[in-house]
Amino acid sequence: MPRVLTTCIYCGCGCGLYLISDGKRLTGAYPSRNHPVSRGALCVKGWNSYEFSNDLNRLTAPLIKKDGKFIPASWDETLGLVVEKFKHYKNTFGPDSLAFLSSAKTTNEENFLMMKLARAVFKTNNIDHCARLCHASTVVGLSLAFGGGAMTNSINEFKDAEVILVTGSDTTAQHPLIGSRIINTVKDKGAKLIVIDPREIQLAKYATIYAQPKCGTDVAWINGLIYVIIAEDLHDKKFIEERTEGFLELKRTVRDYTPELVEEITTIPKEKIIEIARLYAKARKSMIVYSMGITQHTTGVDNVLSLANLAMVTGHIGFASTGVNPLRGQNNVQGSCDVGALPDVYSGYQSLVDGDIRKKFEQGWRVEGLPPKAGLTVTEIISAAGEGRIKGLYIMGENPIISDPDSNHVRKCLSEVEFLVVQDIFLSDTAEYADVVLPSASFAEKDGTFTNTERRVERIRKVIDPPGQAKADWQILSEVARRMGYKGMDYKHPSEIMDEIASLTPIYGGITYDRLGPYGLQWPCPTKDHPGTSVLHKEKFTKGKGTFMPRPYIPPAESTDEEYNFVLTTGRVYWHWHTRTMTNRTSTLEREAPEPYVEINCEDAEDLQIRDDQLIKVSSRRGAITLKVRVGHKVAKGTLFIPFHYREAAANILTILAVDPIAKIPEYKVCAVKVEKI
Amino acid sequence: MKNEYFPYPAVIEDIKTETTDTKTFRVWFTDKVLADSFDYQQGQFMELSVPGAGEAPISISSSPSRKGFLEFTIRAAGKVTKSIHMLKKGDYIYLRGPYGNSFPFEDIKGKNLYFVVGGIGLAPLRSLINLVMDNRNNFRHIKVLYGARTPDDLCFKDELEQWKKIPDTEVWLTVDKPSAGWGGRVGVVTELWKETHINPENAVSIVCGPPIMIKFAADKLQESGFKDKDIFMTLERYMKCGIGKCGHCNIDDKFICKDGPVFTYEQKKGFRHKEHIF
Amino acid sequence: MRGKGGKDMKASKVKIIGKKKIKDLLREASQEWNVYVPQKWSDGDVWMDQLPKDKQMLDEALEDVVLEDVDTVISPKDIFFPQLESIFKFKDDKIWETPEFSPKLIFGVQPCDLKGILFSDDFYRRNFEDRYYVSRIQNRLIVARGCLRPPRPTCFCSSAKTGPFAEDGFDLQLVDFGDSYFVEVGTREGEEFITMHKKFFSEPDGNYDMTIKEIKTKACDSLELKVDFQNALSLMAQDSFIPEENYRRIGERCIYCGGCLYVCPTCTCFNVFDNVKDKEGERVRNWDACVFEGYTRETSGHNPRKDKWLRTARRYEHKLKFDYKVTGLSGCIACGRCLSSCPVGIGISKFIQEITEKRKIM
Known part of the structure; x- marks a missing residue:
C-alpha cells in the first residue's frame, strides 16, 4: 500500500502519522486526523519525517575496518567477526568485559532484544542507553516517590488543567504537540501558566508568572514554594495524611527555605516565589510539566524528588489533569526504559537483584545464571572502554561522540576500546570509530512499537524495504544471538517479541499487536482485557503510600570563577533532533537551522562588545568551540545557551562529566565557560 | 511541452x-x-x-x-x-x-547615465555597461561610481581601466577598508557624492549591489533630485526555480525572478511592506 | 487532450445513479483510469487514494470507499503536486527527467477543493508552465461531490461561495439524493464518461431541478461557521488597514509547523534540493512554506522577512490580498483545513473574524 499509518520517529509526543511511498522511497508524511495526539496536526519535524530515510548516503552494506578504511563485507563475514571477538572477550576476560548501548530511537522489541542479548546470551548487565542522559533522574526519583517513573497524566488532559507549571522544558520546541496544547489551554480556556526556566522560552510569553532562576538552583526554589505553601496553610492535609509518608521530614527540611533565602540562591524575587506558590497550590487542577532542565543535573534526582514533594504536599497528583509530568525526549525513551534496556532492571522496572524475578526471566528465556549484579551506565561504560575494562562495545543507534558530555573524553575512550560495533542507519561520528558497522533499517522499514511519553504503546509499520543489505535491528540482534548458539531469539515477526515482553512484564501484560489497533494502549495494561491507564496513582500510589523525600539545595558541580565566568546551559532547537544525523538530511529542517550558535544576553554582549552573528570562542576547562553569537534577552546576564546538535561546534566538548550520584545522569545544564572574541 | x-x-x-x-x-x-x-x-x-x-x-x-x-x-x-x-x-x-526582466536600454538612449555599484553588484551591471559601451554614441555622459569593501574586492579591474579611457566616461572608485598601496578614495559609495557632481537632469541612474548599499544609494539619488521612476535598482531574494513557481522570491504580487530583478524606486515604494524590502 | 476540467460549460444535463452502483462504476472506470477516491482507514481517517489495479485488492479497497462526510487532512492537490517529487535524475554527466502522465479520474472532490485545484491549475499553467504539474493534469476527469453537511467544523465555504456545491469547473458533480446521486454534467468530457459507462446511469424523473435546488439550499444552510468573507477581501485590498499587532500576535502564537500551508489547497511553494551519492543522484522538490524563516534567508545571511510578523503578514496577504489582486479570486477557498490542522488554533477564518469583527480571538 502506498499509505501506512505509523508513529512519528522524533519526540515523545508519539504523533500518529501516515507515511506515503512510491514503493521504493517515502514521498510524504501526513498527520492522522483521528489519532489522540496528532489530531490532524504535526510539528515541522513530523511533517518532514519522510525525507531523511531516502538519503542516498544511507548505510547499505556491513562494513569492516581494515587498515583504517571501511570495506564492504557480507553479513556472514561481518557478524562472524563480531561473534568471534565477543566470544573471545567473554571467555578470556569475563562477561563484564562486554557492554551494550541500546537506543531510544529503536523499537520496544529491539530494546528488549538488546537487553536479552546482553543478559541471556552474553551474561552481562552492562546495558544502558541514552535515557541515562535525559530522564534517568525521573526513573529513579519518581520511582522512589510514587513507585513509577513516568508521566502521571495523559496528553489530552492538558486542556482541563487550571494551572500548568512548566519548568526545564522548552515545550513548544521539544514537544510541540504538548506545548501547543498548553498555549491553547491558556489562551482559549483561561488556564494559568507558570514558567520557571533559565531561558525565556516561547511559553514564557503566555505565562501568568515567568521566573528566571539561576541554572542549577531548582531544589532551592521548589523548597521555597513548599515553605510558602506550608506557612500559608495551603497544603492538602487530608491527602498528606491518607496517601503519603514522611511529611514531618519535609517540613523540617523546607523550613530554612524562606523566600528571602531562595531569592538569594536563585535570583527569583521573593514576591514571585510567594505568588507562584499560591497560584499553584490554590488551583483545583495543577499539572507540573518538566523535562531535561530538571533532570540533567548532578542534583537531577533531588530536583525530581522535590517536584514530587511539591505535588504531594498540595495533593496535586493522582487525578485527571492533575499530576507530575516528565516529558520524555525520544520517541521511544519511555519504551526503551520500560523494556529494561537499563543496567539494574529487567523489563517493567523489575529489579535484577530480586532472585525470584531473575528466576522468572531464566525460565522465560530458557537460560541459567543471569548475572545478579547491576551493570555499568552509559558514561561508566564509555570510561571503562577507555580504561580497557570494556573490550567489546556494541552500540545500536546512538552517537555518544556528540550526545555524551565531554566529547574529547568520549573520542579518546572510543578510539581506545579494542572492538567497537556500531549499528546505525548512517555513518555517524561515532561509527567512524567502529571496527564493524552494521547497516540497519529506519522507522519506515520495519514493524514494531514505540511507547510515547504518556505511556502509550503504539505500532510502527513497515512502509518500504530497507536500502541495500540493511536489516531491521531486531533481525540483526537475533542473528547475533543465533550465531552465539542461543536458540531463544528466533522470531518471525516483532509481534512475537511483544508477546514475550507481555509474558514477562506485568505493566505490558495485556499488550498484543492485535489489541494495539490504530492508537495503541497506555500502560499499565496488566491483562488481556485491561483497557489501559490514562492517569497513574489514582486511588493509591503504585508503591502504596507516596513518600516525601526532602532534599537540601546543593550547588552545581562546577561554579563560575574569575576566568570561567559564564554559566553554560545546553539544550536543543525546534528544527533539529539530537545529534542531527536525521535532521541534517532533511532539507527544510537543515535550512532553518544550519549553523551552531550561542545565545548571550544583550548586556553581556555590550560589555564584551560582541555583535549579533559575530564568531566567538567559548571554552571550558575541557575544550573550546567557535560559533556565532545570538544576542538577545532569552538568557539572563552571565548565562550562555548552546544547542548540542552540531558536530561543527559540539556543545558537549565543553560540558562536564559530573554525574548525579544515584541516577548517573550528567550535568549538561551547568558548567563554567569563558567567552573570547576572535 | x-x-x-x-x-x-x-x-x-x-x-x-x-x-x-x-x-x-x-x-x-x-x-x-x-x-x-x-x-x-x-x-x-x-x-x-x-x-x-x-x-x-x-x-x-x-x-x-x-x-x-x-x-x-x-x-x-x-x-x-x-x-x-x-x-x-x-x-x-x-x-x-x-x-527575469532586464535593465532598460532603448528607453535610456540619449541620456546621461549614473551607475552606482557595490561589490559583486558590478557583475550584472557589467552586462549593461558593456552594452552601452558597444553603443557609446547613443548615450551622453556616463559616470560609474563603484565601491567595494577592500581594493581586492574590486571586480573587472582591467575593464574599469578601459572604461575610464572612453571619452565622456568617468569611473570613480572607493573602498571601505584600504589596504597597503591603495592610493584611491576611502569610504562607502555614497561618499563619492562629495567629490563628483550628480546631476539628475536628463539622467537615469542604475543601482546594483548589496541590499543595504542599494537602500542608501537610492535614497541619496532621490535627495539629489532623481525622479523615482529614473532610479533603477535590482532586488535580491532567495530563489529556487527562477520561473515564478517555487514562491521564495515573492514580494506582494510580484516575483523577483519573473517581474524583476530590476525595479524602479517608484515600484519599490508601492510595495505593501516597503520599509522591509531590503 | 480530454478532461481539462473545462470552465466554460454550465451544468446543463442531469443523470441519476444509484449509490449502490458507485462501486461497480469505479471498478469499471479503473480499467481505463487511475481512479482516486476517498477511502476510509481503520482509524477513521479518510484519504483520497488511488484504487489498486489488482482485482482482489481493488475489491477490498472499494469496500472502504466513502463519499459522504469526507474530511481528508490534505486536499487532492497532492495528486498533482506531491509532497516530494523528482525533477530529474543524474549520473556522471547525464541527466534525464521523469514526468508522469497517467490518466486520472478524481472521484468525490469537494467543491472547495475543486476551486483549489482550478486555482492551482491556473497558477502552474500561467507564464512558464510547470512541466510536472501540467503533465499530471493533462489527462484528468473530475467528479465533484457536493457536501450536504460540512465535513469539518471549521468549514466556511458558504461564506466564500466556494461550496457546498460547485457551480462550474467540474466534469461531473454528484448531488446526494437519498439512495442515489443526481449527476450534473459540466463538460463534454463528463458527458463522454457517462456515455462510456451508460449502464450505471439513468434519466431522473419529474421536477428534478427543483429538488436539486432545494438540496443545495439546505446544504448551504447547514454551515454554522459564517464569516464576512467579501468584507475581508475589501479590507485587505486597502493597504495598511490591518494593524501590525494582529500579525505580531498570531506570529507569536504560531509554532511554525508549516501545517496550514502544507494542507492548503492553493499553496504551491516548494523547495528544491539534490540527493546525491558520489556522482549519481536526483534533483527533487518538496513542499515548502512561507512561514519559515529560512524560506527567504539569502546565502549571505541577509533576510528581508526575518521577523515573524512579516512572515505571518505574508501568509494572509498572499491569500486574501495579492491572489485576489492578480486573479480576481481569493487564494483562500474556505475549506477550513488550516484551522483544523493547526496545533495552536490559528486559522484563516479566525483571521477574517478578527479583522471584520474587530476583536481578538487568537
Whole structure:
C-alpha cells in the first residue's frame, strides 16, 4: 500500500502519522486526523519525517575496518567477526568485559532484544542507553516517590488543567504537540501558566508568572514554594495524611527555605516565589510539566524528588489533569526504559537483584545464571572502554561522540576500546570509530512499537524495504544471538517479541499487536482485557503510600570563577533532533537551522562588545568551540545557551562529566565557560 | 511541452580570477542548435547547476552585444557557488534560462547615465555597461561610481581601466577598508557624492549591489533630485526555480525572478511592506 | 487532450445513479483510469487514494470507499503536486527527467477543493508552465461531490461561495439524493464518461431541478461557521488597514509547523534540493512554506522577512490580498483545513473574524 499509518520517529509526543511511498522511497508524511495526539496536526519535524530515510548516503552494506578504511563485507563475514571477538572477550576476560548501548530511537522489541542479548546470551548487565542522559533522574526519583517513573497524566488532559507549571522544558520546541496544547489551554480556556526556566522560552510569553532562576538552583526554589505553601496553610492535609509518608521530614527540611533565602540562591524575587506558590497550590487542577532542565543535573534526582514533594504536599497528583509530568525526549525513551534496556532492571522496572524475578526471566528465556549484579551506565561504560575494562562495545543507534558530555573524553575512550560495533542507519561520528558497522533499517522499514511519553504503546509499520543489505535491528540482534548458539531469539515477526515482553512484564501484560489497533494502549495494561491507564496513582500510589523525600539545595558541580565566568546551559532547537544525523538530511529542517550558535544576553554582549552573528570562542576547562553569537534577552546576564546538535561546534566538548550520584545522569545544564572574541 | 526545470550542458571555456573569492566563468552550450538560437538581455540571470550540489540563480555578466559565449561572475558563498568554483576549464556546467526582466536600454538612449555599484553588484551591471559601451554614441555622459569593501574586492579591474579611457566616461572608485598601496578614495559609495557632481537632469541612474548599499544609494539619488521612476535598482531574494513557481522570491504580487530583478524606486515604494524590502 | 476540467460549460444535463452502483462504476472506470477516491482507514481517517489495479485488492479497497462526510487532512492537490517529487535524475554527466502522465479520474472532490485545484491549475499553467504539474493534469476527469453537511467544523465555504456545491469547473458533480446521486454534467468530457459507462446511469424523473435546488439550499444552510468573507477581501485590498499587532500576535502564537500551508489547497511553494551519492543522484522538490524563516534567508545571511510578523503578514496577504489582486479570486477557498490542522488554533477564518469583527480571538 502506498499509505501506512505509523508513529512519528522524533519526540515523545508519539504523533500518529501516515507515511506515503512510491514503493521504493517515502514521498510524504501526513498527520492522522483521528489519532489522540496528532489530531490532524504535526510539528515541522513530523511533517518532514519522510525525507531523511531516502538519503542516498544511507548505510547499505556491513562494513569492516581494515587498515583504517571501511570495506564492504557480507553479513556472514561481518557478524562472524563480531561473534568471534565477543566470544573471545567473554571467555578470556569475563562477561563484564562486554557492554551494550541500546537506543531510544529503536523499537520496544529491539530494546528488549538488546537487553536479552546482553543478559541471556552474553551474561552481562552492562546495558544502558541514552535515557541515562535525559530522564534517568525521573526513573529513579519518581520511582522512589510514587513507585513509577513516568508521566502521571495523559496528553489530552492538558486542556482541563487550571494551572500548568512548566519548568526545564522548552515545550513548544521539544514537544510541540504538548506545548501547543498548553498555549491553547491558556489562551482559549483561561488556564494559568507558570514558567520557571533559565531561558525565556516561547511559553514564557503566555505565562501568568515567568521566573528566571539561576541554572542549577531548582531544589532551592521548589523548597521555597513548599515553605510558602506550608506557612500559608495551603497544603492538602487530608491527602498528606491518607496517601503519603514522611511529611514531618519535609517540613523540617523546607523550613530554612524562606523566600528571602531562595531569592538569594536563585535570583527569583521573593514576591514571585510567594505568588507562584499560591497560584499553584490554590488551583483545583495543577499539572507540573518538566523535562531535561530538571533532570540533567548532578542534583537531577533531588530536583525530581522535590517536584514530587511539591505535588504531594498540595495533593496535586493522582487525578485527571492533575499530576507530575516528565516529558520524555525520544520517541521511544519511555519504551526503551520500560523494556529494561537499563543496567539494574529487567523489563517493567523489575529489579535484577530480586532472585525470584531473575528466576522468572531464566525460565522465560530458557537460560541459567543471569548475572545478579547491576551493570555499568552509559558514561561508566564509555570510561571503562577507555580504561580497557570494556573490550567489546556494541552500540545500536546512538552517537555518544556528540550526545555524551565531554566529547574529547568520549573520542579518546572510543578510539581506545579494542572492538567497537556500531549499528546505525548512517555513518555517524561515532561509527567512524567502529571496527564493524552494521547497516540497519529506519522507522519506515520495519514493524514494531514505540511507547510515547504518556505511556502509550503504539505500532510502527513497515512502509518500504530497507536500502541495500540493511536489516531491521531486531533481525540483526537475533542473528547475533543465533550465531552465539542461543536458540531463544528466533522470531518471525516483532509481534512475537511483544508477546514475550507481555509474558514477562506485568505493566505490558495485556499488550498484543492485535489489541494495539490504530492508537495503541497506555500502560499499565496488566491483562488481556485491561483497557489501559490514562492517569497513574489514582486511588493509591503504585508503591502504596507516596513518600516525601526532602532534599537540601546543593550547588552545581562546577561554579563560575574569575576566568570561567559564564554559566553554560545546553539544550536543543525546534528544527533539529539530537545529534542531527536525521535532521541534517532533511532539507527544510537543515535550512532553518544550519549553523551552531550561542545565545548571550544583550548586556553581556555590550560589555564584551560582541555583535549579533559575530564568531566567538567559548571554552571550558575541557575544550573550546567557535560559533556565532545570538544576542538577545532569552538568557539572563552571565548565562550562555548552546544547542548540542552540531558536530561543527559540539556543545558537549565543553560540558562536564559530573554525574548525579544515584541516577548517573550528567550535568549538561551547568558548567563554567569563558567567552573570547576572535 | 518544454521543461523549464531541465538544464542544458555547457562547457567552461575560460576561468578568470577577479578577487580572492570571485571568478568569472566563460561558458557556452555544447548543443549547436541551442547555441545558435540562444539570446538574452542585459540584467537577466540564469539558473546554474552542479548536479549533486544544487542550483543557484546567477546574473549574466557578459553583454548581449558580444555573441558566442556567456559569462558569469560568481562569488563562492554557498554550497552551489563553492562547487562551481571547484570546476575547471573544460568541465561541464548546466544552465537554464535566461530569466527575469532586464535593465532598460532603448528607453535610456540619449541620456546621461549614473551607475552606482557595490561589490559583486558590478557583475550584472557589467552586462549593461558593456552594452552601452558597444553603443557609446547613443548615450551622453556616463559616470560609474563603484565601491567595494577592500581594493581586492574590486571586480573587472582591467575593464574599469578601459572604461575610464572612453571619452565622456568617468569611473570613480572607493573602498571601505584600504589596504597597503591603495592610493584611491576611502569610504562607502555614497561618499563619492562629495567629490563628483550628480546631476539628475536628463539622467537615469542604475543601482546594483548589496541590499543595504542599494537602500542608501537610492535614497541619496532621490535627495539629489532623481525622479523615482529614473532610479533603477535590482532586488535580491532567495530563489529556487527562477520561473515564478517555487514562491521564495515573492514580494506582494510580484516575483523577483519573473517581474524583476530590476525595479524602479517608484515600484519599490508601492510595495505593501516597503520599509522591509531590503 | 480530454478532461481539462473545462470552465466554460454550465451544468446543463442531469443523470441519476444509484449509490449502490458507485462501486461497480469505479471498478469499471479503473480499467481505463487511475481512479482516486476517498477511502476510509481503520482509524477513521479518510484519504483520497488511488484504487489498486489488482482485482482482489481493488475489491477490498472499494469496500472502504466513502463519499459522504469526507474530511481528508490534505486536499487532492497532492495528486498533482506531491509532497516530494523528482525533477530529474543524474549520473556522471547525464541527466534525464521523469514526468508522469497517467490518466486520472478524481472521484468525490469537494467543491472547495475543486476551486483549489482550478486555482492551482491556473497558477502552474500561467507564464512558464510547470512541466510536472501540467503533465499530471493533462489527462484528468473530475467528479465533484457536493457536501450536504460540512465535513469539518471549521468549514466556511458558504461564506466564500466556494461550496457546498460547485457551480462550474467540474466534469461531473454528484448531488446526494437519498439512495442515489443526481449527476450534473459540466463538460463534454463528463458527458463522454457517462456515455462510456451508460449502464450505471439513468434519466431522473419529474421536477428534478427543483429538488436539486432545494438540496443545495439546505446544504448551504447547514454551515454554522459564517464569516464576512467579501468584507475581508475589501479590507485587505486597502493597504495598511490591518494593524501590525494582529500579525505580531498570531506570529507569536504560531509554532511554525508549516501545517496550514502544507494542507492548503492553493499553496504551491516548494523547495528544491539534490540527493546525491558520489556522482549519481536526483534533483527533487518538496513542499515548502512561507512561514519559515529560512524560506527567504539569502546565502549571505541577509533576510528581508526575518521577523515573524512579516512572515505571518505574508501568509494572509498572499491569500486574501495579492491572489485576489492578480486573479480576481481569493487564494483562500474556505475549506477550513488550516484551522483544523493547526496545533495552536490559528486559522484563516479566525483571521477574517478578527479583522471584520474587530476583536481578538487568537
